[in-house]
Amino acid sequence: MLHAFRSLVSPELSIVQILPQADKVVLVARPKATESCCPSCGCRTGRVHSHYMRRVADLPWQGQVVEIRLHARRFRCADPQCRQRIFTERLPETVQPKARRTARLGESQLVIGFAVGGESGSRLSRKLAMPVSGDTLLRMIRTARFEPPDAPRVVGIDDWAWRKGQRYGTIICDLCRTEMPTRSRHG
Ligand SMILES: [Zn+2]
Structure with missing residues (x-):
């Protein structure tokens, strides 16, 4: 279900810079948290291993496509016994690991896909500044999870x-x- 209220940006992120471009708005963002939990052992750590840039599509602003350029981090697990020595930071309220769109954008695109289908949904999404291919919409529909009725x-x-x-x-x-x-x- 769509959230009743959505903040302009994810509460997990701080916006560092807003870069309006001809075809989109780019938000340069950093995670707010100083620590992260290891996905294998759950151990909290603030030991940053490295940084990398991650590009993630988000909900549109005033009809403009939005791209978040996220200063993402890799952390070292603090537990020497853990098999996961290095892990990428998790931002569960914002974006899934390796995903190219925020969770809230995917949610909106999925609603469109269910309403009008793959190719029609792709055309409508483009009009609404949430571009996605028809094939991707169909894949999202096939892999969507539902609460059992x-x-x-x-x-x-x-x-x-x-x-x-x-x-x-x-x-x-x-x-x-x-x-x-x-x-x-x-x-
Ligand atoms: Zn660990």
Whole structure:
């Protein structure tokens, strides 16, 4: 579900610089935290191994594409017994490891993909300054995770028409839900 309120930037990041360009707005950002947790052993550490630049697409600003140039860090695990000697910093509220878009941008693109599909969703996303390819949208739809629905208490079985008098399908629904599907009448 989309968040009711979204801050202009992720609360995990500090914006260092805003660089308006002809085709997009570039936000140069740094993580706020001084420490990070090792993904293998959970040990907190502030021992920075190295820095690298990461480019991540974010939600648009006033119809402009937004790119975050993130000064990302690699840390050394503080536990000498840990098999993960070096790890990249995790920013769970902002972006998944190796992802090229923020979680909130991916969420919005996924809603578009589910509503109108791959290629149509790609065209709509481009219009909304959230460009994504049709293939990527389809991949996002296939790998999306959902909360399992509540088990129905009263099951209803009905039929409905793909084309009246020619082709019918069967629908199984939860009769306790308030939003019921429209029932087709036989032609
Ligand atoms: Zn570790």
